[in-house]
Amino acid sequence: RPPPTLRVIPVLISTQSGSAGTGGFLGPDVFGRFTVLEHDLTRSAAFYVPVNGDSMEPQYRDVDILIVEQGPPDIDEIGIFTLDGSGYVKLRGNGELLSLNPEYEPIPMNEGILCNGRVIGILDPLWVVE
16 A cells, blocks of 8 residues: 655745854844645644854753744743843743853843744754755
8 A cells, every 4th residue: 555645835034044052143034945744743833943152061052943823922931032132041030041051141131132932942953855
């Protein structure tokens, strides 16, 4: 009998990285498209963003592409944030953005902070179709 048909879905990937470091520009409207295998994680994604830096090691590395769903992370969850024009991949603390790598200092949050979504996983390169 023939193998089961794999379903694929188109997704958005930011062409700008989320900084796992000291911050980098992350604009709202710069996205490319690609196709991935459909399953629970990829179906839940609002967009994907590459990691740039080592402040979220060991959980997220510089080469990872993060799967991000809409909605803010709770305290002690990781999200994609924009603060003063810079984009960050950070753990949401109580009034500050935190790194997992102890070499980085907390970043105080202010009223201008935007949360772009909650990180729900890492894209497996084997899931990418095109």
